Every structure is written in C-alpha cells, then in structure tokens.
Amino acid sequence: xxxxxxxxxxxxxxxxxxxxxxxxxxxxxxxxxxxxxxxxxxxxxxxxxxxxxxxxxxxxxxxxxxxxxxxxxxxxxxxxxxxxxxxxxxxxxxxxxxxxxxxxxxxxxxxxxxxxxxxxxxxxxxxxxxxxxxxxxxxxxxxxxxxxxxxxxxxxxxxxxxxxxxxxxxxxxxxxxxxxxxxxxxxxxxxxxxxxxxxxxxxxxxxxxxxxxxxxxxxxxxxxxxxxxxxxxxxxxxxxxxxxxxxxxxxxxxxxxxxxxxxxxxxxxxxxxxxxxxxxxxxxxxxxxxxxxxxxxxxx
Amino acid sequence: xxxxxxxxxxxxxxxxxxxxxxxxxxxxxxxxxxxxxxxxxxxxxxxxxxxxxxxxxxxxxxxxxxxxxxxxxxxxxxxxxxxxxxxxxxxxxxxxxxxxxxxxxxxxxxxxxxxxxxxxxxxxxxxxxxxxxxxxxxxxxxxxxxxxxxxxxxxxxxxxxxxxxxxxxxxxxxxxxxxxxxxxxxxxxxxxxxxxxxxxxxxxxxxxxxxxxxxxxxxxxxxxxxxxxxxxxxxxxxxxxxxxxxxxxxxxxxxxxxxxxxxxxxxxxxxxxxxxxxxxxxxxxxxxxxxxxxxxxxxxxxxxxxxxxxxxxxxxxxxxxxxxxxxxxxxxxxxxxxxxxxxxxxxxxxxxxxxxxxxxxxxxxxxxxxxxxxxxxxxxxxxxxxxxxxxxxxxxxxxxxxxxxxxxxxxxxxxxxxxxxxx
Numbered sequence: 001x002x003x004x005x006x007x008x009x010x011x012x013x014x015x016x017x018x019x020x021x022x023x024x025x026x027x028x029x030x031x032x033x034x035x036x037x038x039x040x041x042x043x044x045x046x047x048x049x050x051x052x053x054x055x056x057x058x059x060x061x062x063x064x065x066x067x068x069x070x071x072x073x074x075x076x077x078x079x080x081x082x083x084x085x086x087x088x089x090x091x092x093x094x095x096x097x098x099x100x101x102x103x104x105x106x107x108x109x110x111x112x113x114x115x116x117x118x119x120x121x122x123x124x125x126x127x128x129x130x131x132x133x134x135x136x137x138x139x140x141x142x143x144x145x146x147x148x149x150x151x152x153x154x155x156x157x158x159x160x161x162x163x164x165x166x167x168x169x170x171x172x173x174x175x176x177x178x179x180x181x182x183x184x185x186x187x188x189x190x191x192x193x194x195x196x197x198x199x200x201x202x203x204x205x206x207x208x209x210x211x212x213x214x215x216x217x218x219x220x221x222x223x224x225x226x227x228x229x230x231x232x233x234x235x236x237x238x239x240x241x242x243x244x245x246x247x248x249x250x251x252x253x254x255x256x257x258x259x260x261x262x263x264x265x266x267x268x269x270x271x272x273x274x275x276x277x278x279x280x281x282x283x284x285x286x287x288x289x290x291x292x293x294x295x296x297x298x299x300x
Numbered sequence: 301x302x303x304x305x306x307x308x309x310x311x312x313x314x315x316x317x318x319x320x321x322x323x324x325x326x327x328x329x330x331x332x333x334x335x336x337x338x339x340x341x342x343x344x345x346x347x348x349x350x351x352x353x354x355x356x357x358x359x360x361x362x363x364x365x366x367x368x369x370x371x372x373x374x375x376x377x378x379x380x381x382x383x384x385x386x387x388x389x390x391x392x393x394x395x396x397x398x399x400x401x402x403x404x405x406x407x408x409x410x411x412x413x414x415x416x417x418x419x420x421x422x423x424x425x426x427x428x429x430x431x432x433x434x435x436x437x438x439x440x441x442x443x444x445x446x447x448x449x450x451x452x453x454x455x456x457x458x459x460x461x462x463x464x465x466x467x468x469x470x471x472x473x474x475x476x477x478x479x480x481x482x483x484x485x486x487x488x489x490x491x492x493x494x495x496x497x498x499x500x501x502x503x504x505x506x507x508x509x510x511x512x513x514x515x516x517x518x519x520x521x522x523x524x525x526x527x528x529x530x531x532x533x534x535x536x537x538x539x540x541x542x543x544x545x546x547x548x549x550x551x552x553x554x555x556x557x558x559x560x561x562x563x564x565x566x567x568x569x570x571x572x573x574x575x576x577x578x579x580x581x582x583x584x585x586x587x588x589x590x591x592x593x594x595x596x597x598x599x600x601x602x603x604x605x606x607x608x609x610x611x612x613x614x615x616x617x618x619x620x621x622x623x624x625x626x627x628x629x630x631x632x633x634x635x636x637x638x639x640x641x642x643x644x645x646x647x648x649x650x651x652x653x654x655x656x657x658x659x660x661x662x663x664x665x666x667x668x669x670x671x672x673x674x675x676x677x678x679x680x681x682x683x684x685x686x687x688x689x690x691x692x693x694x695x696x697x698x699x700x701x702x703x704x705x706x707x708x709x710x711x712x713x714x715x716x717x718x719x720x721x722x723x
C-alpha cells in the first residue's frame with residue numbers, strides 16, 4: 001500500500017469516525033426516558049379537577065386534592081388572579097389580564113369585558129362572556145356571548161325548504177357525498193340531504209338547510225337563518241346572523257360567529273375549534289370552544 | 301460500453317436519491333418553521349360515532365391484558381364503544397384472557413376467536429370486520445397501551461366527511477433497553493414527528509400505519525374490506541381508500557406506546573416484511589395513483605414518493621456496487637463518479653434523512669439523543685441491505701408464484717412486567 005492510499009484511508013477513517021465519538025457518551029446511557037405522553041391528553045379540561053369537584057360536593061373545602069386548590073373567592077382579577085388548577089365552590093367572575101391558570105372549574109363563570117384568560121375555563125352550568133373578553137378554551141353546557149339574542153321566530157321552518165341538489169356538485173353513491181372540484185352553492189330556502197365535500201368553497205344561502213356534514217378546502221360561508229345538521233370543516237368559516245349548526249365547527253384558520261348564532265344542541269353538546277375564534281353578541285354555544293391562538297368576544 | 305452503463309446507473313441512483321433528499325429537506329423545514337395544522341385538535345365534545353376497536357392477537361398473553369385494561373378505562377362514551385380482541389389461532393392463554401375480560405365486561409368486550417384460515421393480521425382483521433357494527437373501526441396491536449383520551453383523538457377527524465383514515469403517533473416505550481431501541485426511537489420520531497406531520501400540514505399523503513389509527517367503516521366497505529393477501533394491509537388500505545377520494549388525517553398529539561424490537565434478528569425480519577408488503581402495494585397502486593381523479597397534483601407526486609420509498613434502498617445498494625465497479629474498472633471517470641455518488645448520498649440522501657431525524661429529536665426535547673445520530677449510519681446500512689433482500693424476496697415469490705407468508709414480530713415484554721404509562 002503506498003503512502004497516498006494510507007493517507008486516504010486515514011482521512012476517511014477520521015471523517016467517518018470522528019462524528020461517532022460523541023455518540024459513545026449516549027451509547028450506554030440507560031436513563032433515557034421515553035417521551036412524555038399525557039394520560040388524559042389534556043382533552044378534558046375538567047379531568048384533573050374531578051377529585052376537587054367531588055370534595056366540594058361533599059362540602060369539604062379544606063383538603064387539597066390532586067394539586068388543585070379549592071377557592072371560595074367569587075371574583076378573580078389582577079389583584080387576586082387565578083393560578084394553577086382551581087376549583088371554585090360558587091359562581092365566579094373573572095376580569096383582568098394576569099390570570100395565568102391552567103384549568104379552572106366553577107358552577108358558573110362570567111368573563112368580564114376586560115378579561116384575558118389563557119387557561120381552560122370549565123363550568124358545570126354556564127359561562128357568560130362579555131364583549132371585549134379574550135379567551136382560549138371554554139367548556140360548559142351553555143356558553144353565552146352577552147348581547148341581544150337573534151329573532152328565532154323569523155327563521156323559516158325547515159319543512160318549508162324545498163328539497164334539492166347543491167349547485168356545482170355531483171352525488172357519489174359509494175362515498176355518500178355531494179362532491180365538487182370547485183365551489184358549491186346551496187341556494188336560498190333549499191334543503192340538501194347528504195354530506196358535501198368541495199375542493200373550493202361552499203356557500204349556503206339564506207334560509208337553506210343541509211342535513212349532513214360539510215367539508216371545504218377553502219371557506220364555508222353560511223348566510224342568515226340557514227342551518228346545518230352536521231359538522232362543518234374548512235380553512236375559514238363565517239356564519240352570518242341567526243345561523244344554526246348542530247355539529248362541530250372546525251377551521252384550520254378562523255371561525256367568525258355572527259350575531260345570534262346557535263352552535264350545538266341542549267342534549268348534544270359540540271365543539272368549535274380553530275386558531276382564531278370571533279363571536280358576536282348573542283351567540284350561544286353548547287359544549288366547548290377551543291381557540292388555539294386567540295378567542296375574542298366582539299362588540300356589536 | 302460497460303462503463304457507460306455503470307455511469308447511467310450511477311447518475312440515475314444519484315438523481316433519485318437527490319430527489320428524495322430534497323423532499324426530506326422540504327418536509328423537515330416545513331415542520332420546523334411553518335404553521336402546524338391543528339384542525340382536529342381540541343375537540344372536547346361531539347356527536348361521537350359508534351366505534352369498534354380491533355386488537356389482532358396471535359399468542360399475545362404477555363401483553364393483551366394491559367391493552368384491554370387501558371381501553372376499558374378510555375373516556376370514549378361506553379355505550380358507543382365495542383372492543384373486539386381477535387384471538388387469531390393462539391396456542392397460549394390469549395383466548396382465555398379475552399374470555400375473562402368478556403365475562404367481566406359483557407357489553408364492552410366481545411372477543412372474536414379465530415381457529416382456522418389464513419394466518420396473519422390482515423386475514424384476522426378481514427374476518428372480524430365482517431361482523432363488526434361500528435361506524436368507525438380502530439386498530440391497536442396487542443402490545444399497545446392507549447391513553448385515556450386517545451380514542452376520542454383518533455375518532456375526532458371522522459367528523460369531517462372527507463376523512464377516511466386517521467393515524468396517531470407511535471412512541472416506543474422500551475427506549476432504555478439497548479442501543480438498537482434508542483436508534484429505532486429516533487427513526488420513529490423522524491417518521492412521525494417530522495415526516496407525517498409535515499405531510500399532514502402540506503395536504504400531501506400522510507400514511508395509515510395499521511395501528512393507532514381509525515378507519516371509516518363505510519370507506520372500508522366501499523373498497524371491498526381488508527385484503528388478506530398482503531403483508532402490508534396498512535399501505536394497501538391507504539391507497540385503496542385514497543382511490544375513492546377519502547383522505548388520511550395524521551394526529552401528532554394522539555400518542556401511543558409500542559414495543560420496538562430489542563434484537564437485530566427481530567428488527568431484520570420486521571423490515572423484510574415491511575419491504576415485501578410495501579413493494580406489493582407499489583406494484584398494485586402506482587398506476588391507479590397516477591390516474592386517481594381525486595388527487596391534487598401535489599398529492600399525486602407525494603403518492604409516487606410514498607409508494608417508491610422502499611425502492612430507494614435497493615437503488616442505493618445498486619449505486620454502491622456500481623461505484624465500486626467503476627472504481628476498480630479504472631478509466632477516466634474513476635475520480636469523478638464515485639465522488640459524485642458520494643456527494644449525492646451524503647448531501648441529499650443519507651444526510652437529509654439524518655437531518656430529519658435530528659430535527660425530530662430536537663422537537664421532542666431529547667437534545668442529548670442527537671449524539672447518537674452518527675450511529676444511525678449502521679442502522680441505515682442494515683436497513684438498506686435488509687430492504688433489498690425483502691425486495692428480491694418479493695420478486696422471487698412472484699416469479700415462482702409463491703405466497704408471501706406473514707411473519708409475526710416477537711414480543712420482549714413478559715406478562716409479569718409492570719408497565720406504567722409515564723406521567
């Protein structure tokens with residue numbers, strides 16, 4: 001073997017072997033824990049509070065349970081902010097911007113106009129949200145954005161709506177959907193049976209009704225007094241005044257809820273989930289709202 | 301003439317590897333810096349569909365009890381949940397354990413005992429699915445230990461009518477066992493944390509992995525049900541369901557523990573089966589995927605990438621052989637072509653995959669583990685040779701008209717082992 005070949009082999013050995021040397025530090029290391037997998041996966045914000053809630057129901061307000069503090073306070077603000085996991089024994093109002101809690105539970109919550117909350121608020125009965133309040137996760141049988149309720153009597157009864165087909169879509173029997181490669185239009189006062197899947201946007205006109213779920217790659221625009229008996233999923237979802245959606249409202253980007261919209265049913269709670277959620281006054285949600293980045297109660 | 305042929309082979313190999321390398325970089329950079337899709341996260345309550353959970357089990361007495369225990373503790377509405385452990389011709393106490401669970405939870409646990417028929421998970425699932433009533437089927441391997449809310453997370457995307465399959469993230473729990481398990485943990489991490497999540501973000505083609513995932517029953521029936529004559533029912537199902545317009549949703553937060561092989565022979569057998577199964581899917585679905593009317597152009601390109609991925613290793617081996625042949629053959633290209641090949645492999649091929657792995661480890665918060673990265677070159681070499689062997693095995697099976705047999709991965713956990721999901 002000549003000198004050139006020896007040099008080449010030595011260089012290759014160094015080039016390939018040198019990066020392996022630090023790996024020897026990890027070679028016999030036995031203290032590598034597997035990834036943290038949250039047992040409850042944080043889906044149910046009240047999960048960690050169950051012990052505290054049980055204690056409250058027994059009338060025991062003194063025993064700390066599962067790292068949860070039990071509070072008798074009826075009001076949290078910047079002078080007395082929410083911290084950690086808190087179970088409140090009575091109806092509670094929250095205001096101010098200093099509430100750095102993880103989960104809070106109470107029979108009823110009221111979010112004041114200046115409130116900014118980053119944790120998950122769970123109420124066993126109701127959450128009221130004043131215009132101007134900002135939130136991330138809310139869960140309750142009834143979440144109400146304070147303001148005038150829509151005129152439900154003006155809504156056209158569904159059985160008056162005419163059965164028909166959405167424009168721009170064809171029905172695929174095997175899949176059970178209306179499918180469109182572009183936009184879909186459901187005309188005024190039309191009733192559509194079946195799911196709708198569109199590569200573009202879906203427009204539901206005034207008084208129309210869809211008995212099925214809707215998926216659009218771009219936007220779903222639902223006009224005044226229209227209703228959807230199913231879930232709606234899109235990049236962006238805009239609901240006009242007095243719209244009713246019985247299923248989940250899921251958006252990649254944003255959901256805008258018009259005045260007097262009703263999401264979910266009393267016996268069948270549902271979820272709104274999006275990066276940003278904006279709700280006008282009079283909106284009523286039965287179930288939960290998850291605003292991954294930002295939720296806001298709008299002024300009139 | 302020979303030299304020209306070798307040159308052509310080398311250029312082809314380098315081009316394919318470079319293309320895959322660019323894809324790795326795009327996916328990794330997107331995962332690191334772009335906004336992540338959270339469309340199906342945070343769904344607390346909904347009108348949940350009825351679910352049947354299948355647990356295919358062949359001689360799984362050591363692990364199936366823990367899996368059933370974890371599923372019975374799920375927060376999914378119990379009245380909409382049916383758990384079907386599939387006792388697939390077991391010779392140990394698997395059937396007995398399933399029956400004990402059924403006796404204690406008669407409505408919730410309904411075992412399916414299979415005493416004859418073709419062996420293997422796809423065949424077992426095919427038989428059991430024909431009798432199941434759920435709107436959504438969820439499959440867990442018997443060694444998996446699902447968390448309390450995992451079922452809701454896996455099922456939530458089915459509220460979107462376009463979703464036909466969902467896939468959660470698989471995390472090895474026996475990371476501490478030895479060097480192999482630690483390297484496999486990094487590999488899994490790259491595959492899920494970076495690759496699958498980026499494909500989900502970019503609306504490409506995330507892949508259903510056969511476990512920790514859900515299947516819309518309607519979509520499954522529309523495609524003719526599970527296929528028994530495949531070694532990779534997950535890839536097979538992914539492409540059949542994509543063919544009818546449904547999509548796959550990947551859920552990075554829906555994490556579940558699994559056991560990874562703790563010995564090289566077991567790992568090699570597992571890889572051989574994956575290689576054969578995936579390439580079966582390549583032969584079946586490459587043509588239909590190119591013609592799929594429901595695919596966007598991006599999905600079509602990605603589908604080709606996914607289907608061809610188990611050909612990259614045989615191509616790499618061909619490239620190595622061609623490089624050596626050119627080097628020893630001599631001639632004017634000897635200095636340039638091996639260098640070109642090396643640059644292609646190092647710059648875009650291997651290094652890109654390692655970059656993906658490093659990014660995944662960082663995202664998972666295991667910064668120290670990145671030191672193991674160079675040792676993955678050994679794993680890469682073993683994989684390349686094993687996958688090539690699997691591919692050649694499949695070709696010979698086809699030529700000789702042999703049926704490829706299902707090869708079960710042995711478990712390393714014992715029934716007496718206490719396994720607690722870390723908090």
